[in-house]
Amino acid sequence: xxxVEQHPSTLSVQEGDSAVIKCTYSDSASNYFPWYKQELGKxxxxxxxxxxxVGEKKDQRxxxxxxxxxxxxxxxxxxxxxxxxxxxxxxxxxGGGADGLTFGKGTHLIIQP
Amino acid sequence: EAGVxxxxxxxxxxxxxxxAFWCNPISGHATLYWYQQxxxxxxxxxxxxxxxxxxxxxxxxxxxxSAERLKGVDSTLKxxxxxxxxxxxxxxxxxxxxxxTQYFGPGTRLxxx
Numbered sequence: 001x002x003x004v005e006q007h008p009s010t011l012s013v014q015e016g017d018s019a020v021i022k023c024t025y026s027d028s029a030s031n032y033f034p035w036y037k038q039e040l041g042k043x044x045x046x047x048x049x050x051x052x053x054v055g056e057k058k059d060q061r062x063x064x065x066x067x068x069x070x071x072x073x074x075x076x077x078x079x080x081x082x083x084x085x086x087x088x089x090x091x092x093x094x095g096g097g098a099d100g101l102t103f104g105k106g107t108h109l110i111i112q113p
Numbered sequence: 114e115a116g117v118x119x120x121x122x123x124x125x126x127x128x129x130x131x132x133a134f135w136c137n138p139i140s141g142h143a144t145l146y147w148y149q150q151x152x153x154x155x156x157x158x159x160x161x162x163x164x165x166x167x168x169x170x171x172x173x174x175x176x177x178x179s180a181e182r183l184k185g186v187d188s189t190l191k192x193x194x195x196x197x198x199x200x201x202x203x204x205x206x207x208x209x210x211x212x213x214t215q216y217f218g219p220g221t222r223l224x225x226x
Contacts, residue, residue: 105153
């Protein structure tokens, strides 16, 4: 089955700086890659996603890049703010997202004031 | 529109007891998922329903876990008997037919003593 590796497990950045979280996946058939943000005690919430026919997608301060050949994708957050502090999960799915998601282990992003 | 609803929010039981969780997906969402999230890890898919049929239950420990979605709307997940390692947050998610985005409920936090 699919295996998703996520790095780093913890990331601390100064407010205003950029943060980058990286994930790799094992199954070349995966074609949908969402990113979820989970605050302590809350439900995971989708922040951005990308399909395998696109190399990059951007939404305001958040962007995701995908390298199908290398089987890795990354989340980029620019101009970080205190409210960006949370755990971020990458995930992969075969079947365009209609199938279940395989999640990475998460990255705890800490924004230092 | 109302989100995914789950109950109870918290449950504490002793090992070898049984427990059931309930999920009501977003209205009109045909696909329903149950995930298990152990502390410090990403969610892990347990079972996926399409209407009232099982699409994927390959990671469901069938000797003790069962799930049903009899009328294609609400779903229940049962554990019988519970083990200490079942302590986790059980998340329900739903998505529309042909849609990518999975919307998560608030989860049920299970503690097995």
